[in-house]
Structures are given as C-alpha cells and as structure tokens.
Amino acid sequence: MKIAYFGSEASNTHIVALQTFENEELISKATILDCFKAVDNGEIDKAVVPLENSIEGTVSTTLDFLYEFDGIKIEAEAVMPITHHLMIHPENTEIEKIYSHPQALAQCYHFLDKEYKEVVKQEFGSTAAAAKRVAENPEKKYAAIANLYAAKFYHLKVLHSNIQDFEQNHTKFIVISKKDKSLKLSKNKVAEKTSLILTMPEDHAGGLHQVLSVFAWRKMNLTKIESRTLKTGLGNYFFFINVDGNWESVLYKNAIEELESIDVRVKFLGHYEEYLLES
Numbered sequence: 001m002k003i004a005y006f007g008s009e010a011s012n013t014h015i016v017a018l019q020t021f022e023n024e025e026l027i028s029k030a031t032i033l034d035c036f037k038a039v040d041n042g043e044i045d046k047a048v049v050p051l052e053n054s055i056e057g058t059v060s061t062t063l064d065f066l067y068e069f070d071g072i073k074i075e076a077e078a079v080m081p082i083t084h085h086l087m088i089h090p091e092n093t094e095i096e097k098i099y100s101h102p103q104a105l106a107q108c109y110h111f112l113d114k115e116y117k118e119v120v121k122q123e124f125g126s127t128a129a130a131a132k133r134v135a136e137n138p139e140k141k142y143a144a145i146a147n148l149y150a151a152k153f154y155h156l157k158v159l160h161s162n163i164q165d166f167e168q169n170h171t172k173f174i175v176i177s178k179k180d181k182s183l184k185l186s187k188n189k190v191a192e193k194t195s196l197i198l199t200m201p202e203d204h205a206g207g208l209h210q211v212l213s214v215f216a217w218r219k220m221n222l223t224k225i226e227s228r229t230l231k232t233g234l235g236n237y238f239f240f241i242n243v244d245g246n247w248e249s250v251l252y253k254n255a256i257e258e259l260e261s262i263d264v265r266v267k268f269l270g271h272y273e274e275y276l277l278e279s
C-alpha cells in the first residue's frame with residue numbers, strides 16, 4: 001500500500017505515519033493539498049495529515065479540503081504529543097533567521113518573543129523542511145524549529161529543547177482515503193467518533209440552535225464543533241462536528257434525516273477510532 005504524509009522526511013506527520021503504517025511504502029508530499037490530490041486521483045491509497053493542535057487550534061487548510069474534496073473520508077485519528085526544539089547547523093553559532101511550519105512558530109510564540117525578538121521568523125513548508133533547509137545551508141545563519149528526530153536525521157545541533165509555550169502539546173492527525181471504512185490499529189484506542197460537515201441553507205435566527213437541538217434531545221454528545229468560512233461571502237459558514245458514540249444506533253440515522261428535512265446539507269466524513277501514539 002502507498003501512504004502519503006505531509007512534510008519532508010522527519011516531519012511530525014512522518015513520525016505518525018511511521019508508527020501507524022509500519023510495513024507500508026511512505027511517500028512525502030510537500031503540502032496538505034498535495035496529500036488530498038494524491039488520494040483523490042488514486043496515486044496513493046491513504047494519506048496522513050494534521051487536523052488540530054492543542055495550543056494553536058485547527059489546521060484550517062485540512063478542514064477546508066475535507067469540505068472541498070468530495071468522496072474523501074477519515075479512516076482514523078491519531079493523537080501524538082509534540083515537542084519543539086530550536087536547532088542550528090553544528091558549524092554555526094549565530095542566528096539571523098528562524099524557519100518553521102506556521103503552526104510550530106505559533107506554538108513557540110512566547111519563547112521566540114522572549115529569546116529571539118529581533119530575529120526574523122520565516123514560515124516554511126513543514127518543521128522537517130525547515131530543518132533540511134538549515135542542514136543544506138551551513139554558511140547561512142539559519143535555525144529551525146523541529147522535532148528531535150529531525151535534528152538527528154539532518155545532523156543538526158539542538159540549542160534549546162522543549163520550547164513550546166505550554167507543556168501539554170498534542171496534535172491530532174487524520175488518515176484520509178476514498179474508502180468508506182474505518183482503520184483498525186493495534187494501538188492505544190481512546191475514542192470512537194463520527195465526523196460530519198453541516199452546511200445550513202441560509203443564515204437565519206436560531207439556525208445553529210435548531211441543528212444542535214437535533215443532537216441534544218437525542219443525548220448525542222458533540223465533542224467538537226467548529227465553524228469555517230464557506231468563502232462565498234462574509235457570514236457564510238460550514239460546521240465541522242464530531243459526534244461521540246455509536247454510529248449504528250437508530251438515533252444517528254434519525255438525526256441525519258431530521259437535519260436533511262430542515263435543509264441542512266450533511267457530508268458524512270467517517271465513523272472511526274482515535275488512537276494515542278508516542279512522540
């Protein structure tokens with residue numbers, strides 16, 4: 001099986017893919033969009049992409065592509081603790097520019113403000129691509145924020161360890177494919193959920209309340225609700241929701257029917273399991 005992952009070799013997403021698919025062919029993709037496109041056109045079977053970080057919130061491009069790409073489903077979710085480290089080329093001592101993925105720069109915002117206020121921060125494709133850039137430019141005063149595996153992989157020297165602003169730092173990654181089937185892993189399963197994208201017909205008073213009540217009176221627990229712009233004008237949103245619990249239940253089928261009867265468009269993204277990985 002061919003599995004794509006977001007980022008250069010040694011990205012956080014690569015570490016998730018290595019733990020999730022131990023015996024499969026893993027293929028690096030520079031962007032999250034490239035991962036979705038490769039699943040969509042059948043070039044690869046599945047892809048691993050980040051969805052949400054506990055400090056910085058949702059990876060909005062992933063949410064947008066889940067909405068935009070018809071037929072792409074979520075097979076599993078993997079949660080991994082994330083640590084960030086500031087690294088330089090071993091021949092270097094000074095830093096003029098710090099590269100990393102925007103999520104990683106944001107997760108280390110206070111550290112960077114305190115220690116490297118005057119240094120240029122440059123957003124880059126992934127944490128591992130930033131580490132690679134530092135390794136390939138020993139003559140430049142570059143540093144990267146990346147994980148310890150990337151420091152080893154690209155032979156860089158760690159100057160500051162664990163620089164994320166909050167000790168508790170986890171990222172949720174999802175496995176996407178065109179299959180309508182959940183992935184069973186022999187890992188530490190922590191939850192079971194269903195993801196849906198709901199689009200309301202038009203903005204009206206009590207619209208969201210109406211949608212939430214469909215789940216509320218059936219005692220269906222929502223573990224996430226996030227609105228994201230539809231890009232059709234200010235004030236137009238879709239909602240990404242996670243519903244806890246038993247997908248087979250008749251309540252679930254009735255809830256979807258009720259939503260559709262009030263003209264809410266329901267996109268089913270998958271019923272799947274969540275696993276806890278090691279970093």
Ligand SMILES: O=C(O)C(=O)C[C@]1(C(=O)O)C=C[C@@H](O)C=C1
Pocket residue numbers: 006007010011012013014050053059082101103104125126127128171
């Ligand atoms: O750049 C990487 O290493 C990634 O896998 C991406 C990513 C993200 O987008 O959230 C993954 C985990 C961390 O939260 C920081 C960056």
